[in-house]
Amino acid sequence: MQFPNLMPIAATDAAVRWNSLYNFLLGISVFFFVLVIGAMILFIIKYRAREGAKTFYFRDHHFLEACFIAIPTILLLGIFGWGYSVYNSMMRPPADALEIHVIGKQWLWQFQYDNGRTTIGNLYVPLNKPVKLIMTSQDVIHDFFIPNFRVKSDVVPGMYTSVWFEARVPGEHQVFCGMYCGTSHSQMLAKLVVLNDQQWAEFQRGKKIGPQPDARLNLAAEDTTADPSEAQAATIEPVSLATQGRAVFETKGCVSCHSAGDPTHGGANIGPSLAGIFGKNAALQDGQTIRRDESYLRQVIEQPQSHLLKGYQQSVMPTFKGLISETEMNSLIAYIKSLK
Amino acid sequence: MSNNDHSNHPHHNQDHSHHHIVSTKTALTVAGSLFFLTVLTVVVSRVDLGVWNFPVAMLVATVKALLVMMFFMDLIHDAPENSVIFGAGFLFLVIFFILTASDLFFRGNVYVKAGTPLVATSGRSSLKNPWISTPELVSHGKELFSQNCVTCHGPEGLGNGVAAAGYNPPPRNFHSQTGWINGRKPSNIFKTLKEGIPGSGMASFGTLPIDDRWALAAYVVSLNSERPASDTQEDVAKIGYDLKTGLAAGGARQEEKTIPIEFAIERMAVAEPAPAHGALGANERGFTSVGGQLYQARCAQCHGEHGEGGVRVRSLGGMPKAYITTAPLLANRESLKSADAFNHVVENGLTGREMPGSADLSGGELSELYTHVKWLAGQLH
């Protein structure tokens, strides 16, 4: 295991500005910590109790106390001003920003683009173009948090909030839900996928975009003159259907509720476990028995309420009809098949 | 009480004759002033002072409160620190209000203001003469077809998809030459995609981008061995496609946008008293079941508290002054005959009838809602 980096990568200009402010605060904090604790340790050693030693006698020192007040005040006002200016630039999107709608719901993220496409779990944005996310929640408060961009905003039901950014590093960036929202809060993850111009054009035409490398690996290739086809090339290596399915399982939020029986792979137990179910019979709520084959899986993914398993009073699973392509469906079924 | 006890407390019954006592005369005068001020504030509230009504009412109330504090509670003769203490309570209340207001009254309107489109999409097609089929268009359409249509229409477009059995009338077989309700030309198919076919399982695919819809139309046309006649300019104009600007269907902006269901409802429903259904307990089921709550939140505003209809609903599209009146949710309606049909209508809405789709509902919620609506329908005679 390698020791992790102290900070996430800075993938926007705002994040770079943020870093300088953060580093300044870090420096000033270390200075004051050493000042206070160093003085304390020095006094502890120098003035430890000894036989016959006389103590000083003074009650206060007005000049010193005035300094205690004045110096921190000036410093803090400076920090405030700097913080506010960075905040301000993080809050004001350019007028031409591309708008994408984000809907949070327990426990997945849904993204709606202005060309009518909808994706779940993966947010696709173009490289080097300002993007404004207009966000709301369907149920409780969530929080859209992209550490690599240093932006975050609560996603509140009944109102709209927004964040904006201009991504400088292509590839996948981690997105978290930052506001506690219930059972699968920690699995309400998403990937923000930054696409180069060519990929973005393809995405807009409705093409499926394969998995992209982690943005942290792309940081070295931040130079935007790099040949975009290279990143492309990395993605067309043959990958087994089940492996693709595993990616679908994660990105579409299945993992928030279903266990895959794989201890390294998380998975909650809101819905039934999917490990080793394929081809076996299962008892339904209405007393019938059903064989869980491909068409069964397809049906319950598209219409979750069509077959209620015994022990489940109602289905809370949202329908994935229209939100999951045939290819994804096939790979997902292949993945479930592969689970032992 | 024993004398012994008594002696331990030599200071008991210290009289506090120095303590001020409110005289009856003062009390009556104050009460009289309070009565007068009450009448005054009622009278003033009847006069329109514009923005000043509220400050005046608060001023009068504060004078009244001060009178009570100063004379009934005798704060003017009390230790000054008690006035400070009591005043601090009001001071911190004011701080509480002002700083809370600094948020809620100053929230930036992130969302576009009313009157402008909610989603700034352009209804413009990037294709030139998009109704003319090209091989690229057909192959793009094929891809879209496999994503959007095969469930019902089947992989070859024979109308035999996995979900086909649930629909009456059955999904269209694209290889047949007859029975096409809107016609077979690309522009006809574009229209079907845009509006759906009311009364059937064919929903509106108006959420697809315009180019995608043209691509689908081209693909569907290519499936049939017998080509339909080509589109004329009139055909294209009929579906509202502006040849000059490339804008699809007049008011394309309205056509293209998708808005959250709550917004749609809020903007559409018009205050109109629903017919009284006194016999039906509004809350018997209304708030106890998930379906009932969903119904109240999303449907009741247009369909009535009990599904009785009769509510005037404003059109959101090109004719903002037009209304339609909702009909009762009777059990013999097509959409209430099967869960699938119901889900279809709820998820996709009914284009042309101002019924917005609620695609965000989960399967569980849909089935709860269906149960509730069926129950409501059963109550209507």
Place this chain on the structure above:
Amino acid sequence: MSNATTAAHGDNYLNHEKGLWSWLSTVDHKRIGLMYMATVLTYFLIGGIFALLIRLELLHPTQTIMDANTYNRMFTYHGAIMVFLVVVPAIPTTLGNFLLPMMLGAKDVAFPKLNLASYYVYLAGGLFATASLFLRGADTGWTFYTPYSIRTSGTVILVLTGAFIAGFSSILTGLNFIITIHKLRAPGLTWSRLPLFVWATYATSIIQILATPVLAITLALLVMERVLRIGIFDPAIGGDPVLFQHFFWFYSHPAVYIMILPAFGVVSEVIPVFSRKPIFGYKAIAYSSFAIALIAFIVWGHHMFVSGESEFAAFLFSLITMFVAVPTGVKVFSWVGTMYGGSIRFNAPMLYAFGFLELFTVGGLTGVFLATLAVNVHLTETYFVVAHFHYVMVGGTLMALLAGMHFWFPKMFGKMYSESCARVAWFLILVGFNVTFFPQFILGAQGMPRRYWSYLPEFTLLNQISTVGSWLIAAGFLFTAFYLIKALISGEKAPSNPWNALTLDWQTPSPPPHDNFPVTPIVTDWPYEYRPDGAIVPIQGAAPLPA
């Protein structure tokens, strides 16, 4: 007076009356203080066990010992119990109750019966909150954010009721202390001669009075949301969930000063005694308590910078928040200044004061990060915040509570504990604390959100270090419990003033008699007159002390 004579014969508040009922029905502030202490420590044990389980669950990125729902209940109860039942009442109700009248030279607090009533109110609140544990529990987090807290199942109402009731205990205690300080000071004890602990308690009480009622109405409205669906905080019915956050933090931000101000008071007492030097900047420390109490009320919005709060409000709240650091800094500098040129002794209370300074300085400095608008956006709702407030509340309040308990233990029980055991425990707790919480700063900066039951594999190492640290803290606390209980049973008899301190509470026998002082003391000077030659001048208290 009969009390004066019996005091010499070993009559003290512990044996003045006997039997369980004499404790349960006592109106003696000292006994009530001890009852509070027993109860607070019990809740601390429960909350601490939850904390250990939480850390154990986070040993591995995925499930370790419990499922997500259990985990969510764990952190909810850990937070709710620690905040409402432990850290808020910890110092005022235990040390405050015991010491405040003694430091003022009074026989009791102004309203002794009310004091006992507030203990039972507190107990009832605690029982309500913990009773829900045995039913379905609550998984709202201690912040009860709407609309989640309205929708989630479980016994949320019981927890809300518990916190609501416990709030009234806080209000009544604050009221009692304010009147006691106003009206019951001994002759000669002017405001400028008050011990700093009294100043701090006074500022705390003011916050309790002004802020806690808002918590009461907020929680009551939340109960109404669940029972009557009134919708004020529920967006589904037209209300505003962010308004709830304003209401909640209007109490809960000042509440963190309810937690930390008494700790400042304890440290201000301990440091001059063990440095044998007058406190540096008495007035600055006293007034800064008030400045903090005042500013505490106008900064709550900094908890909500990313909640959808307006930019204008964010601007205001961030600006005002910066000024909290000024009086806090003044205090820290003054304490270090007090040590300068002193004659420092390393008894357990002083060691804890050192620990307090270290942890609180880290907690305070990281607070500036969070007050800075842009930086807050990234760090809030992550482990950075978790680490920050643990450094302040545990590192600050708990360290000070331990300092105070070790400082006044001889006075309370008339027994001495083992100094060497105390040093071992201090070392374990201090090291364990830093090992537990420092890695969380890094985790937070990396972006790990709080309240996560599972986490990305890249966060594993730091989480494991943190979990190991929690075991060190637990070992330290267990050891502390061991040697303090041992001291209670078989400790050496303590003299009346083992540390040669000057405040009034030390100018009476250990343990104190029922009425605190054999004779009402008359005060002639401030309580920090430590002379350079180390001579102990009986400055306060008129009665000659028994040898």
Place this chain on the structure above:
Amino acid sequence: MSSTHESAYPVHHVGHHFNNASDEFEAAKQGMWVFLVTEILMFGGLFVAYGIFRGMYPEMYVEAHHALQMKMGALNTIVLITSSLTMALAVSATQRGKKQRAIGMMAATIFLACCFLVVKYFEYSHKFHEGLLPGAFYSNTEITNPKAPLFFSLYFMMTGLHGIHVLIGIGLISWMILRSLRNEFSENFYTPVELVGFYWHFVDIVWIYLFPLLYLVS
């Protein structure tokens, strides 16, 4: 009233921690003021919620307040002010040692408080009948502003909390009457009556603000 002063009045004992009765009285009185401050802030939460929503939806408030019966509200204001007057007179009568008059005034206060509650009862039942209920239970069809349920949530919470305070006040004043009948008070000791008086005036002050805020929106 008995002629011998000492035996007629049960002796009130000054707490052992106070120097004298005057100190004890001042402490108790200041305690009451501090308590009233906590009451201000408790009601304050509701007033702030009211103010915030009024600022956000002013036209809804105007529309919704028409459903309240202003005459009933005005009547109740008069009733409560009168009860404050009788309470003030009861306190000064106690301070002057006029026991009969004090008891009479306190009984009048209780009577007026009950009148207040009766009027409130009619108002509430009218609201229930009209479906003007808080939040999710709102079923009125005349006032259709989608935010109107909020107004009635606030109306019921504010007047409800105030009503609970009136009930508590009735209990406290009854207790004072009882203690008066037991001759516990005299011109030398009347602290409880004066403090209950403060409480009652505070309840009046809250209503003085509630009346224009709820009934006189324009």
